[in-house]
Amino acid sequence: MNVSTTGILAQSLEIALALAAAPLLLGWVDQWRARLQNRSAPPITQPYRVLRKLFHKESVVAGSASPLFRFTPYVMFGCMTLACAIVPTISTDLPLATAADAIALVGLFALARTFIALAAMDIGTAFGTMGARREMLIGFLAEPALLMALFCTSLITHSTSLANMVGTMSHRHYVLEPSLAFAGVAFTMVSLAENARVPVDNPATHLELTMIHEALILEYSGRHLAMMEWAASLKLFAYSCIGLALFFPWGIAEVDSPLAMLFAVPVLVFKLAIGGVLLALIETASAKMRIFRVPEFLATSFLLAVIGLLVHQLLES
Amino acid sequence: MIHIDWILVIVAGWLALGVWALFALHRTKFVARRLFPLGGVLGLALAGVALDALFSTAEVAELVIGLPGLPMHLRLDELSAFFLLVIGAGTFGTSMFSAGYFRAGEGTAPGLLCLEYHVFLAAMALVTLADDAYCFMVMWETMALSSFFLVTANHRVASVRQAAYLYLLLAHIGAIAVLLCFGVLQANTGDYTFANLRAQHLDAVWASIAFGFAVFGFGAKAGLVPVHVWLPEAHPAAPSPVSALLSAVMLKTAIYGLLRIGFDLLHGGLWWWGAVLLALGLISALVGVVFSTVQTEMKRLLAYSSIENIGLIVTGLGLALIFRSYGMGNLAALALSAALVHVLAHAFFKNLLFLGTGAVLHATGERNLGKLGGLMRSMPWVAWLVFVGVLAGAGLPPLAGFVSEWLLLQSFLFTTALPNSFLDMLIPLVAAAIALVVALAGYAMVKFFGVIFLGQPREEKLLRAHDAGLWQRIGLAWFAAGCLAMGLLPVPLIDIVDRVTQRLLGAGLAQTVHANGWLLLAPIGLERASYGPAVFLGGVSAGVLLGVLIARRLYRGTLRRADPWACGYVGINARMQDTAEGFGQPIRQIFEPFFRITREQPSPFDARPHYRVDVQDRLWHGLYLPIARLVDWLARAVGRLQQGRISTYLMYSFVTLVIMLLLVRR
Amino acid sequence: MHALLNQSINLYAAFLLIVSFAMISQRRILSLVHLYTTQGVALVLATVTVAYLTSQPHLFYSAVITLALKVFLIPIMLHRVIDRLDVRWDIEPLINIPTTMLIGIVLVVFAFNLALPISQLSSSIARSTLGIALACVLLSFMMMIVRAKAIPQVIGFLAMENGLFFAATAATNGMPMIVELGIALDVLVGVLILGVFMFQIREQFDSLDIRHLERLREE
């Protein structure tokens, strides 16, 4: 793998950006949700405050917790960081991107999911196992859906390496791709589920009948919880970036053009802002669905993605 | 001719160990601690020789034994070398584990068990070496027979007997089918050497018949749906090291058979053969994984997961056949590589998992998931080593399972070039199904690990569970290391597989892969797809490190141990955790049509309410029992011939005579 | 003279056939034995005639053996068995007699046109009787099938053997001597054993009705 200085630069810039901006994005979304629901909105920096608070609190760990339990938050954090690192947000010239293509990215998310589910089972409370089960339930439907959504684009771009996919998408002169429409919708639905947003999950409640993600991290506190929260925000960031990069791939810098990167950052911020508002809009507009409905929801997205593939085979190849 | 001789020496060594054990029939300690490790070392040697043979030219040998005019021919080519590698590597760890596993007074005498075990190994090795139909069949059946005796080791238990019976029955019927396949291949030449069979270029019809017999025969051994029913019965019945070998190594000999006959002797063939394999593999994968998620017995869960993995492998073979039939060498090589890599990966992680269950079984005497839990505390060694296997089995990066899965999905992604539009339509669906299967496998694995090792111990005795001994740790560690190594260094793996694909398809991935150094796996080209597990792992660990640093840097509070929070609920106990049934419930609900579910619901006024759910295979009631009933019916019908009346018998004779005379007369 | 004797063979043959039919229709065991004896006599006469015409000494010997065996020894033994076990009447046969007769006639026709081509190939002087011999064999076979008691069955068996013997004489001027001797020996021993058996069966089942011999079956 050929590593250029600009590449390293872009890579580190991206990681830094992700780490910094992820909580911000979360805050932005929450702010807008509040606005749309006519609540007085928290400041956009609210997630930062939460992190700071957690970092100053004492971490209480269940007596029966195994090393796996304490180790998991960092794994989550690491996985999500890598995810953000390999998704081309401001540049396609990323040394790390060659290490993991779209399939590996899905694998990465699956790895994180496995860890968090196991950690939740580790304590052996009713909530933990319930959360783990629900998480895996969502996972085994969301993963293939995500994969298929990505495949739609890789069939168009004849590549699964994210950098190339994004590069090709941004280059090709604009044509209407019905398959992409399907893929986009499917991807959005998956992202909602994966990031524990309404209508699949509601990060705001601790109602055991409905909660999924919260049940997983119920036993965490202090620094571990901080890591978890941060990882969650990174996940949201990564997903939004993938979506934007694949379906709205404009303004992302190409190889060896450091200047373009400077231009790319504001573009990204702009796109994320729009995306955040849209997300908030969706969350406000829709109601939380019963847990039994979730599989249907995800199955729909899975089918949409597959239909996207078929449509591509029929019309576009 | 050095390699094959060495291999024969090793095989002879195994047999010698077996015979030696006969003289130490009941000296458990000697047999376990001395003979099994020796066998394991021989296995390691076999792996080494095979690896070396893989990169050298084919060798042949002849034994004195065999049919008159047909001495047993042996041939060591890349294909057999690869599978010998699988056998050897699989044997080493299992034998080491067995050294710490077998105890006195469990069913068959240890010495006898040792004999059967090593005969089994020898037979498997010779199956892959066989170069004529007779030798192949003899070794094939010997393998089945010895493994039958291993499965039925604890024959005091009725269920074990039934399982073993079902196993041998299906194995034998499959073997007869394979035999008929050879009968077609030899095309009346009366010459059974593979060289001759290879030379016979059959017309499409006969070739398809042969292929059909082969698929049925080897499918019955590999556990393809619908002839998989023996597998989830036999594997739990056997002692754990045996189940490990059965599932991780023996099933692969069936894959070897499919490759040898389908690709080598029949030279690929028609595209729809590939489609058939694809369909069978996919169905098996789906059925296997869905059933494994709802199992409540740990070894059954793993057995079904074996069906799933075999399904994935066969899917790869099918795809390779399709590509080959359209003359797309490189894509065929890609698909075949995926399958072969999975063969190797599955051999390692499935061994690991089964041996793990063995350790748990010995420590707790409990095989029911509903009664296990929290073993991570009491047996950390087993837990952490098995954890590696679980990640690999779930097909997660950066471990072994993911490489093959990745290659398989890649090969599906680039099928658009196929001239057959029907397949073009089909294959995205197949890819989707594969993705689904892999995700479900993750579900099953999480259930497996979580329910056994995590949470609160569901029984008192689990607290006293002892960790694995040194021998067992060696065995487990070997496989865990293998999973890691294969996961992190896919390029050497591709080198190994490349030899086989070159032999079978005349194409391989080695050059393209080597173009991008040993870190990156880019089978078609860097711009199309690339995967660098080492870097991947580096990235993740760097992220973890970053996280740790940040925590150290920012964290002000302290760490305190306390009771679990659980939303403030205090009276929490182990019974409140999800049981295995509970964990599988969503899958049961979603895939209802797959199962034949019988429930016992408690009534609201029950004094001691209990809930039982029993999930069975529909095939069993839809296919096998009807067949049995039909046979019985026919038997009854036939029985009327023998009614004991002498006049009737004379009448038979008389009528037969008259009929024959009439026939001659005309 | 020769011509007359030639035709006499056919006469004996016809007589054999009639006897066979008579056996089928006969219910009384004692008269079955008589019929068997007369059959034996006819057989001897036929053999002697052939022997005389073809002047083959060994046929004379076999005629003598036949006389001893089938006219004296076996009938006497059968008589003694019947007296000892005193079975006089056979119970109703499994198929009623008229039907049996009809089937018998069909069989005769069948046997004739089966034997026709072969007898033309035969060089024997009595070849035309081959069909009759075959008919006798088949008839006694059928008799064995329809009879429900042990003794009639045995008699049927012996009658069948007679038919074979006659066929041998008629078609090929008799088998080689050694074979004839062997056959005679076997028949003798066989009859002895059968005799013993009947006593044993009688004492085990206190009846000679072979419908008692239906215990061994696929239930």
Next chain:
Amino acid sequence: MPATLPLFLTLLLPIAGGGVLALFGHLERGPQINVAFSFATFASALWLTAEVILGTPILGFEERFFIDPLNGFLVALTALVGFTTSLFSQPYMRIEREHGKMTAPRMRLFHSMYQLFIAMMLMALTTNNLGVLWVAMEAATLTTVLLVSVYRTPASLEAAWKYFILCGVGIAQALFGTMLLYLAADRVIGGGEGALLWTHLAAVKTQLEPNILALAFVFLMLGYGTKVGLVPVHNWLPDAHAEGPTPISAVLSGLLLNVALYAILRCKSLAEGAMTNGLAGRTMVAFGIVSVVVAAFFLRRQRDVKRMFAYSSIEHMGLMTFAFGLGGPIANFAGLLHMTVHSLTKSAIFFAVGHATQRAGSQLMDDIRGLLQSSPTLGWGLVLGSLAILGLPPFGVFASEFLILTSAMRQLPWATPVLLLALGVAFAAVFGRVQAMVFGESTQPPLPHRPALVPVFVHLGLTLMLGIFVPPFLNEWYQQAAALIGG
């Protein structure tokens, strides 16, 4: 002629043995005498076969007797199985006597008839005269009838009676066939004994009148087929096997059926020679398949262990008939090999079964349990024997089935699925039963005397050897014999 002496001995010794044992068979030493004579016969048979291997086909006593590869190896086999069976019957009969099933006179009868039976088998094999062949077969029937009924129980009497009547009728048909053969030969060679000598007939078989031969073959096939136990004329076989003493079941399955099949083979090669339309072969194939299938389904419903293995004998005789019907060097070779291994394996199984039934005091399989636990060697003998007979390698039965099925696959494709089905059903039936008998727990008392298991393992060892290595001379022998059968 050098080989006449051993031939003479081979024939005379058992007859003499029959005579001697008729006088002293009831003594305490009776069994030993029996063994001694059997061994002497075996030794002289070995001598004879040695002579044959060295020399060419031999004729003796004015061509009345002759040895060629086909009957040569059968003579050796017969003498061997006769010997081992006598070894087995020694303790077996002793135990029977202690159980009160045998009395002194019955012992005498048993021993002398056993010797005479062996004598008749050897006579039938070695004679050159088809008429004498018939006589010997009939005599063998008579002796075995007495042996089957030796217990004098109602069941054994019934079995013997059926055996006698059915085989008597069958053999009568064979006589008619022989006569027709004689008639046919009469026209070519001219009358006299020469016209029944197989060597002469074989020399002129192409000139024999096809119509007569066709008719003759029908009668011979059905006649001797009754003794082979081919469906639908098999009905005597299971009864006789199940109700007689086990040594007799062993020799019935191991020897009598073989010899009957041998008779058919002799006739077949004549018929094939005369008729060009391959009718004989087709007939045998048809009988073979029907027997295999029907027997397989019979196996499914058996309760009595000896009965079950009797049906398995029917199945295997059917398989051999099928093979010989196919004809051709490979199939014939396979058939001969199958003959050998089947009689070895099946007699071994009957030895094991015999002791197992004595142990359980019942022939019902539901009463026989956990042999491996109560007497391991017996259990292993039974399970290995059964696996061998079911055609699992490395035993010899597999080798022959391998050749039969593979050569049938291309010559008679439609037949192979049927055979596959039948073999599968047979396997399921037999193995399910055997497994239940062998494995699991047992609470049965030990036997009063040490069982004779040496014969079992000797036979199994030979079968094993034939499965993985056929000695060159034996192979040579089989090849020649296969060539003799032709087709």
